[in-house]
Amino acid sequence: MQLIKSHPILEFSHGKIVKFSFDGKDMKGFEGEPIAMALHANGVHIYRITPEMKRPRGFFCAIGKCSSCFMVVDGVPNVRTCVTPLNEGMKVETQTGKGTVPLNMEVGNNE
Amino acid sequence: MKNEKLYNSGVLTELCKGAVLPPKELWENKKGGLVIIECPQRIPCNPCHTSCPTGAVVEFKDINDQPEIDYEKCTGCGMCVAKCPGLACFVIDLTFSEDKALLKLPYELTPMPEKKDKVWCLNRVGEVVTEGTVENITEPFKDSTKVLHVSIDKSFVDQVRSVRVVK
Amino acid sequence: MSEIKKTDILIVGGGAAGLSAAAEAASYGAKITVLESDLHLGGQLVKQTHKFFGSKDEHAGTRGYKIADIILKEIEDNKENVEVHTNTAAVGFYKNDGIVTAMSGEESYFKLQPKKILMATGAQERIIPFPNNDLPGVYGAGAVQTLMNVYGVVPGKKVLMVGAGNIGLIVSYQLMQAGVEIAAVLEALPKIGGYWVHAAKIRRLGVPILLRHTIKAALGKDVVEGAVIQELNDKFQLIGEPKKIDCDVICLAVGLTPTNEMLWQAGCEMKFVSQLCGHVPVRDAKLRTSHPDFWVAGDAAGIEEASAAMIEGRIAGLAMSEALGLKIQQENYGIYQERLDSLRRGEAGEKIRCGLGMAQITDWGNK
Numbered sequence: 001m002q003l004i005k006s007h008p009i010l011e012f013s014h015g016k017i018v019k020f021s022f023d024g025k026d027m028k029g030f031e032g033e034p035i036a037m038a039l040h041a042n043g044v045h046i047y048r049i050t051p052e053m054k055r056p057r058g059f060f061c062a063i064g065k066c067s068s069c070f071m072v073v074d075g076v077p078n079v080r081t082c083v084t085p086l087n088e089g090m091k092v093e094t095q096t097g098k099g100t101v102p103l104n105m106e107v108g109n110n111e
Numbered sequence: 112m113k114n115e116k117l118y119n120s121g122v123l124t125e126l127c128k129g130a131v132l133p134p135k136e137l138w139e140n141k142k143g144g145l146v147i148i149e150c151p152q153r154i155p156c157n158p159c160h161t162s163c164p165t166g167a168v169v170e171f172k173d174i175n176d177q178p179e180i181d182y183e184k185c186t187g188c189g190m191c192v193a194k195c196p197g198l199a200c201f202v203i204d205l206t207f208s209e210d211k212a213l214l215k216l217p218y219e220l221t222p223m224p225e226k227k228d229k230v231w232c233l234n235r236v237g238e239v240v241t242e243g244t245v246e247n248i249t250e251p252f253k254d255s256t257k258v259l260h261v262s263i264d265k266s267f268v269d270q271v272r273s274v275r276v277v278k
Numbered sequence: 279m280s281e282i283k284k285t286d287i288l289i290v291g292g293g294a295a296g297l298s299a300a301a302e303a304a305s306y307g308a309k310i311t312v313l314e315s316d317l318h319l320g321g322q323l324v325k326q327t328h329k330f331f332g333s334k335d336e337h338a339g340t341r342g343y344k345i346a347d348i349i350l351k352e353i354e355d356n357k358e359n360v361e362v363h364t365n366t367a368a369v370g371f372y373k374n375d376g377i378v379t380a381m382s383g384e385e386s387y388f389k390l391q392p393k394k395i396l397m398a399t400g401a402q403e404r405i406i407p408f409p410n411n412d413l414p415g416v417y418g419a420g421a422v423q424t425l426m427n428v429y430g431v432v433p434g435k436k437v438l439m440v441g442a443g444n445i446g447l448i449v450s451y452q453l454m455q456a457g458v459e460i461a462a463v464l465e466a467l468p469k470i471g472g473y474w475v476h477a478a479k480i481r482r483l484g485v486p487i488l489l490r491h492t493i494k495a496a497l498g499k500d501v502v503e504g505a506v507i508q509e510l511n512d513k514f515q516l517i518g519e520p521k522k523i524d525c526d527v528i529c530l531a532v533g534l535t536p537t538n539e540m541l542w543q544a545g546c547e548m549k550f551v552s553q554l555c556g557h558v559p560v561r562d563a564k565l566r567t568s569h570p571d572f573w574v575a576g577d578a579a580g581i582e583e584a585s586a587a588m589i590e591g592r593i594a595g596l597a598m599s600e601a602l603g604l605k606i607q608q609e610n611y612g613i614y615q616e617r618l619d620s621l622r623r624g625e626a627g628e629k630i631r632c633g634l635g636m637a638q639i640t641d642w643g644n645k
Contacts, residue, residue, distance in 0.1 A: 002432045004456050008219045009255045009327045009341065012430035030429075034317065037429040045414040045501050056500045058414025062421035064315050064367070065402050065537070068412075079384055082421075083365060085317055119469040120442075120487040121477025152474040153624040155585075156331035158339035174333050175624030194339045196329035197475025220455060220483075237484025254341070256329075273482040 001028065001041040018088040035081035035092055036062065036069045047071050047081060048095035071095045075102050122235045123149050132269065133182050143187035144204025144213065148178045149272070150197060162194035189215045189258050193251040203268050211262045213246060214271055218257045222278045224248070231275040232263055241267045243274065280388055285311040285361070287598050288378060288392035290368045290540065293321015294584040295576025295591035296398030297349045302595030304356035306604040311390060312360060313380055315367040320346035321400060323584060325423035327452055331473070335617055336585040343427070349588075371395075371543045376571070378540075394571050394598040397541055398591060401534035401555075401577035406440070409495040415502025419449045419531035426456045434527035438505050439463040440493050444472035444583070446531030450480050453529075461525045464491045466510055473626065494520055496528055538578045544569045553633030554580025562641050563615070564597035565590060570642075573598055580637060582630055589618045 004012070014030040021027065022044055029038025036047065036059045046056040047069045060068035064083035073079040074091050077099020081092070114124035132138075133145040146167070148159060153175045160168040160178065167185035168178050191200040192215055202215035214232075224230055224245045232243045247260035263271055287303055289296045292314035300310050318324065326342020337345045353360050363382060370379040378390045403418035405411060415434065417425075419441075425431045437458055439450050442465035450460050460480065468489055470477045477487060490510045497504035505528055509518040535556040542548060547560045547568035558580045559567040566573050575594040576587035593614045600606050622630050 004426060004430045004432055006221050006457075007430075008221050008223070008455055010343075010427060010430070014430070032317070033429055037425060037431050040425060040433075041429075041431045047414070050412075055412055056414055057412060058501070059417070060405075060421060061403055061418050062424040063402070066418075076384070082424075083316060084384060085365070116468070116489060120465075120489055121447075121470060121474055121479075121481040123478070149478065150475060152626075154331060154473050154475070154626055155333075155621040155624050156338060157333055158329075161334055162339065173623055174620045175627075194329075196331050196339060197473065198479050199475045221457065233482055233484065235478070235482050237482055254329075275483075 002043060003041060018086060020086060020088070020090040020092055022092045023094055029086045031087065032085045034062075035071070035073065035079075035084050035086050035090070037082075038086050039081070039092070046094065049097070051097040070099070072099060077101065123151065133180075133185075137182050138203075139205055141187065142204070142206050144202045144206070144215065145182055145185045145187055146180060146191060147201045147203060148180065148191070148195075148199055149201070150178055150199045153177060156196060158194045158196060159191040159200055162190045164188060164190060187215070189249070190251055192217050192258050193249075193254075193256050201272060205265065205268070207262055210265055212265045212268045214243070214261045214263055214268065215258050216261065216273065218259045218274070219255065220276075222276050223257070224259065224276045228276070230259075230261060231277065232261065232267065232271040233273040233275055234270045235272050237273070239275070240270050243271070282377065282389045282391050283311065285309055285390060285392045286602055287311070287394045287396065288313070288368075288390055289396045289398055291321065291398035291400055291576070291578070292316075292319040292362065292364070293398065293400050293576065294323050294587040295400075295578070295594070296321070296396065297346070297353065298588040298591030299396050299398060299575060299595035299598070300360055301349055301352040301356075302592045303599045304353060304359040306599040306606050307359060308599050308602055308604060310360045311392065312362045313366045313368050314362065314364045317365050319350060319362065319364065322420065322423075325420070325427045326448075326584070327427055327455060328448055330585060332585040332621060333617070336588060336621070338585075342584065345588075368540055371540050373543075373545055392571075394573065394601060396573045396575060396594050396598060397538055397578050398574075398576050398594075399537040399540070399578045401581055402537050403530065404533045404535055405530060406493075406532050408493050410498065411496060413496050413498055413502050414500070415498065415526055416496055416528045416530065419445045419529050422527070422529050423449055423452065426458075427452060432456065433458060434525075435459065436461050436525045437527040437529050438493070438507075438523050438525040439529045439531060441465065441531035441533070442470040442472060442477065442487055442489075443531060443533065444476060445534075446529075447472040447476035447480065449529060449531060450485060451476065454480065454483060454485075460485045461523050462507070463487045464493060464507060465489050466492050466514065468512070492516075493528065497522070502526055502528055534577060534581045536578050536580060538574065541567060541569075541572060541574065541578075544572050546572055549637055551580065551633045551636045553629045554637060556581075558637050560637055560639055562639055564611070565594040566597060566642065568642065580630070580633055586618060586621050586630075589614050589621070593618075
């Protein structure tokens with residue numbers, strides 16, 4: 001991972017290392033840290049391809065506001081990877097186009 | 112203003128308020144040195160005053176005032192060097208040796224030098240102007256801002272404001 | 279139907295302003311709920327490795343990320359009064375019933391019924407138009423700070439910084455602290471916009487600050503591989519020859535704009551004030567908006583800086599507590615206002631003073 005090795009001011013404390021996959025490739029990241037940061041640390045900079053112009057997009061704002069980092073996570077499209085925590089075994093995929101919502105999924109707790 | 116463009120990009124180009132060299136007669140034989148504060152803009156900030164143990168950085172009437180120094184009271188202790196958020200305070204001690212002065216400057220980068228290391232001494236635009244020797248490294252507030260004590264040839268005291276450590 | 283959570287004060291945003299408001303209001307016994315869209319509290323404070331300006335009252339000389347710890351410690355003293363939801367955003371307010379809908383994560387929603395609401399939602403970054411500005415590697419300055427200062431990830435090898443306001447200057451220095459090279463800092467104006475001392479810090483490390491320069495294009499097919507820059511004349515027209523810059527990250531520090539969509543939803547009177555960098559709510563000196571239950575503090579009220587945001591948070595926390603009928607320290611209004619005024623008295627505060635002249639009213643009367 002491309003992490004800062006020595007810093008004059010900050011000491012970084014990372015959580016547990018977990019495994020996840022990006023477009024089928026195995027990668028490692030820190031549990032609970034945003035998916036986008038884990039990908040960046042693994043040298044992945046392209047997170048989706050836009051629907052109309054087919055342009056590559058990476059992350060931009062990192063605060064969940066700009067939609068640049070939308071990806072397909074565990075089958076769910078349009079996930080804001082800059083504010084979604086990484087968990088063990090997550091399946092992260094480049095999103096192409098608008099994404100399709102899987103209809104046979106268990107939904108969240110929206111009573 | 113002469114060199115206005117340079118000044119507008121953050122380079123001190125002339126002796127403006129807040130960057131006046133200490134009076135020669137007080138400075139030349141002053142053990143410990145005297146402070147220079149390169150802070151030419153009115154901004155809301157006063158830690159140079161509040162961190163000064165001797166009252167040499169005169170109390171601010173308004174927090175936006177530029178620092179004023181009572182050189183009679185400055186001991187060159189370097190507390191303001193370590194505290195200034197703008198890294199704008201420097202102590203220059205002209206009594207270090209016959210031909211060398213000791214410069215106390217803030218350092219918050221890597222790599223960290225060790226005592227007796229040679230370092231490149233940079234001017235206000237980052238050009239190497241001379242080589243210096245690290246004589247001491249202190250951390251007055253234990254807050255990761257180090258104060259490097261670097262000996263340099265006396266003729267460069269009005270130029271050197273930073274160092275580059277090469278390991 | 280899901281349960282509707284009741285709370286005295288809802289604070290939207292757990293950054294400099296929101297946390298300060300929470301600390302103040304919790305000390306008077308108000309029950310507070312804080313919603314923070316990020317995974318942790320602290321907002322922009324936790325990304326700041328530099329020491330803050332201001333006076334001791336605003337923790338001058340202390341690094342930003344340590345200031346966040348100080349305020350969180352203060353909240354800890356009244357923790358029974360403060361409930362925090364991270365990774366949770368306020369997504370809607372309905373005027374007819376006063377209920378706020380919150381989204382936790384990406385999929386789960388709940389409702390809140392607060393008596394008073396503080397919008398301490400901060401700001402979002404602006405972008406400027408140039409060919410290829412959507413390429414991966416063109417990042418907002420805040421994003422670069424998040425990557426390197428919160429998560430310890432190296433943003434790139436060589437960065438072109440666009441904008442020499444305080445953010446551009448400070449982030450350039452922070453990048454150097456993280457071991458990243460700065461190709462140059464570009465500024466379209468003839469003068470740096472941030473504090474002169476921040477510019478001097480990077481100048482003496484050899485970073486060129488190119489005044490009257492702009493980015494003309496980002497280069498690269500799939501990711502940033504360079505940039506083209508060019509000089510501007512005093513009418514902001516391109517002059518001279520375009521120049522190629524070698525870089526793998528283009529960091530945009532071209533300004534912020536207040537985030538305050540929910541104030542529009544609530545029907546608050548809004549006004550475009552260029553000095554405050556966008557649409558802002560009209561407010562009184564105690565930071566109440568035209569809606570009797572909505573307050574605003576920090577960058578959501580107009581782009582300023584974190585020290586002022588912390589004091590505004592205090593004032594709003596005080597005012598909301600008073601509006602709830604709690605016994606407050608009345609004299610704090612004067613103390614906080616004086617601190618705020620003194621921060622704004624200098625050269626750098628001129629823009630804010632001017633902006634407030636347009637956005638602030640004396641009082642709302644019976645509204």
